[in-house]
Amino acid sequence: MNDKVNTPILEIKNLHKRFSISGDFFDQLQFKDGKIRRHREYVHATNGVSLDVMQGESLCLVGESGCGKSTVARLVMGLEHPTEGSIHYRGTRIDTLKANRQIMPYRKKMQMIFQNPYASLNPRMTINDTLTEPVNIHNPDWDNIQIQEKVQEVMLSVGIDPSWGKRFPHEFSGGQRQRISIARALAVDPEFIVADEPISALDVSIQAQVLNLMMDAQKERGLTYLFITHDLSVVEHFGSRVAVMYLGTLCEVSSSQQLFDQPRHPYTQALLSAIPKLTDNRSSHIKLSGEVPTPVNLPTGCVFHGRCPHANSRCKAEVPELISIEGAQVACHAIEEGRL
Amino acid sequence: MPLLQVKNLEVSFALRNGSVKALQDINFSVERGDRIGIVGESGAGKSVLGFSILNLISRPGSITNGEVLFEGRNLANLPAEELRNIRGNRISMIFQDPMMTLNPVLTIGTQMIECLKAHRQITDENARKIAIQKLQQVYIPSPETRLDQYPHELSGGMRQRIVIAISLLMDPEIIIADEPTTALDVTIQAEIMELILELCERNDVALIMITHDLGVISQITKQLFVMYAGRIIEQGPTKEIINDAQHPYTQGLINALPQMTVRGERLQQIRGSMPSLNDSLTGCAFNPRCDHAEDICTETLPSYTASGGCKVACHLVEKMKNQEVLS
Numbered sequence: 001m002n003d004k005v006n007t008p009i010l011e012i013k014n015l016h017k018r019f020s021i022s023g024d025f026f027d028q029l030q031f032k033d034g035k036i037r038r039h040r041e042y043v044h045a046t047n048g049v050s051l052d053v054m055q056g057e058s059l060c061l062v063g064e065s066g067c068g069k070s071t072v073a074r075l076v077m078g079l080e081h082p083t084e085g086s087i088h089y090r091g092t093r094i095d096t097l098k099a100n101r102q103i104m105p106y107r108k109k110m111q112m113i114f115q116n117p118y119a120s121l122n123p124r125m126t127i128n129d130t131l132t133e134p135v136n137i138h139n140p141d142w143d144n145i146q147i148q149e150k151v152q153e154v155m156l157s158v159g160i161d162p163s164w165g166k167r168f169p170h171e172f173s174g175g176q177r178q179r180i181s182i183a184r185a186l187a188v189d190p191e192f193i194v195a196d197e198p199i200s201a202l203d204v205s206i207q208a209q210v211l212n213l214m215m216d217a218q219k220e221r222g223l224t225y226l227f228i229t230h231d232l233s234v235v236e237h238f239g240s241r242v243a244v245m246y247l248g249t250l251c252e253v254s255s256s257q258q259l260f261d262q263p264r265h266p267y268t269q270a271l272l273s274a275i276p277k278l279t280d281n282r283s284s285h286i287k288l289s290g291e292v293p294t295p296v297n298l299p300t301g302c303v304f305h306g307r308c309p310h311a312n313s314r315c316k317a318e319v320p321e322l323i324s325i326e327g328a329q330v331a332c333h334a335i336e337e338g339r340l
Numbered sequence: 341m342p343l344l345q346v347k348n349l350e351v352s353f354a355l356r357n358g359s360v361k362a363l364q365d366i367n368f369s370v371e372r373g374d375r376i377g378i379v380g381e382s383g384a385g386k387s388v389l390g391f392s393i394l395n396l397i398s399r400p401g402s403i404t405n406g407e408v409l410f411e412g413r414n415l416a417n418l419p420a421e422e423l424r425n426i427r428g429n430r431i432s433m434i435f436q437d438p439m440m441t442l443n444p445v446l447t448i449g450t451q452m453i454e455c456l457k458a459h460r461q462i463t464d465e466n467a468r469k470i471a472i473q474k475l476q477q478v479y480i481p482s483p484e485t486r487l488d489q490y491p492h493e494l495s496g497g498m499r500q501r502i503v504i505a506i507s508l509l510m511d512p513e514i515i516i517a518d519e520p521t522t523a524l525d526v527t528i529q530a531e532i533m534e535l536i537l538e539l540c541e542r543n544d545v546a547l548i549m550i551t552h553d554l555g556v557i558s559q560i561t562k563q564l565f566v567m568y569a570g571r572i573i574e575q576g577p578t579k580e581i582i583n584d585a586q587h588p589y590t591q592g593l594i595n596a597l598p599q600m601t602v603r604g605e606r607l608q609q610i611r612g613s614m615p616s617l618n619d620s621l622t623g624c625a626f627n628p629r630c631d632h633a634e635d636i637c638t639e640t641l642p643s644y645t646a647s648g649g650c651k652v653a654c655h656l657v658e659k660m661k662n663q664e665v666l667s
Contacts, residue, residue, distance in 0.1 A: 205381060205592060206381075278554060
């Protein structure tokens with residue numbers, strides 16, 4: 001794994017995604033000053049996200065709700081198409097692929113685990129059917145025996161008894177269901193897995209089971225993870241690198257150890273100090289003033305300036321770029337200028 | 341006499357194939373200014389406990405045994421009229437999702453004034469004044485304009501502040517908060533927790549806080565109840581339990597937190613999952629998942645053993661302690 005760590009398996013370059021919220025053409029027409037005008041509004045979900053995922057690592061993408069982290073996941077998997085920017089998988093651009101024939105090989109290599117195992121499993125398909133389908137589609141030349149062997153193998157590897165294959169999702173608990181969705185992702189032997197909040201719908205004791213399972217699978221199969229979460233305490237444990245997102249842009253990218261030992265960006269610092277810890281008594285958390293601005297009318301300059309205690313006039317006017325400092329990448333004028 | 345006393349509380353849900361006991365043998369008391377935390381996983385019965393204090397259990401569930409004594413009156417069999425005088429007035433509740441608790445078609449002001457007028461003889465004008473004052477207490481900027489806004493115009497954190505302001509309207513003695521921050525982001529969660537703590541301390545209100553998040557509870561509460569399968573299995577001072585949990589389930593729950601393990605190591609997990617209440621289990625409900633379980637655990641229900649300042653429902657507490665001393 002050592003030498004492979006340095007080659008990016010996935011490259012995201014300057015990714016933008018806008019969602020229109022002004023309805024269809026006729027909804028967009030507005031009567032103003034005696035004229036009819038077309039008025040369009042967008043939610044700016046991601047604004048110029050650039051990120052490399054290295055072979056064999058678990059990159060955690062963290063942020064609060066509405067920051068665009070799930071949009072990044074969906075863009076990477078081709079479930080949405082970027083407005084601007086590109087996504088490369090092992091050097092090949094994948095976001096522009098249209099024909100099913102061209103996409104299929106990447107679907108086999110890249111799989112996704114969704115947040116809610118109650119919604120992501122088809123309630124009318126047995127577990128066996130759910131797991132057979134992807135194997136069947138991606139290995140058209142396999143015979144039935146081979147397929148069933150594969151299905152049994154993945155079920156065993158996630159700790160689900162293969163004799164339960166005839167059961168339906170409602171007969172399983174939340175933790176078991178999430179194991180089944182992990183099995184479904186593993187069934188086609190992928191190299192790269194995008195996990196969008198895979199444990200946030202589960203109880204603490206079950207979270208530990210599922211995280212252990214994902215870490216075991218990574219060791220055995222040499223998987224690469226893009227792990228989306230809002231739970232920083234999980235990140236500290238699971239991620240080898242962390243990317244912190246705020247309002248559609250990256251604030252900080254660094255190794256997990258460095259991020260927790262020495263958070264640099266003011267937002268990362270506030271986020272880390274807000275984690276409720278068992279050990280310290282009263283929280284000494286950094287208070288952020290105000291609320292997260294809406295992604296419809298983005299603030300000018302640094303998106304965080306309205307809540308940042310260190311903001312100055314430059315922060316309000318100029319968008320900060322990610323700059324490298326001692327192995328970490330931070331987008332902050334104050335750090336660049338040495339004020340922080 | 342304690343402010344609130346719960347005695348032998350039992351709540352059952354009548355189902356087609358027999359009834360299921362969601363709560364059994366719940367005993368505790370609350371004094372003025374107490375801060376009590378109730379933790380447990382989903383299905384442990386912690387929300388049912390919160391609801392049953394105000395007798396908010398709806399069909400097919402009901403309180404089948406025991407008493408909830410508030411100032412000597414048993415809330416479990418009080419007529420609806422009298423209960424209404426207590427709910428929202430003397431004991432108020434903060435619910436999990438501020439999106440669901442606020443009526444989307446009424447302005448914030450209408451909802452607050454409605455609550456005031458239901459409990460007091462008061463003019464609209466005075467009610468509005470009190471509402472504004474309460475909104476200021478929860479640090480809502482420009483409260484006058486907020487009163488005329490609808491819930492959808494506010495962010496999640498702001499909405500939860502409004503819900504807290506509503507729960508404070510009548511200056512209650514007890515606030516029951518059922519997962520008040522679960523629907524919110526961490527930075528907002530930290531703010532709301534600090535706010536709840538400050539308000540409780542300032543107004544000398546007793547807080548009963550229900551959550552699945554041990555981190556949150558350890559920072560706020562003084563007393564902690566750990567629930568499993570409808571029973572309180574460990575109770576005592578929060579610090580003592582967090583630092584030195586006695587029950588194997590509580591130990592497992594704390595050890596399963598990622599912060600308790602060295603970075604990159606496997607997490608310590610509790611095997612299996614919580615039994616369904618339908619399953620007829622004899623003995624300790626935790627025995628199928630417990631690493632220490634012995635014959636006695638599958639045979640008889642454990643009673644409480646005192647251990648330090650805590651009460652623990654486990655047969656093996658003494659034994660495990662002695663082993664610890666020996667090793």
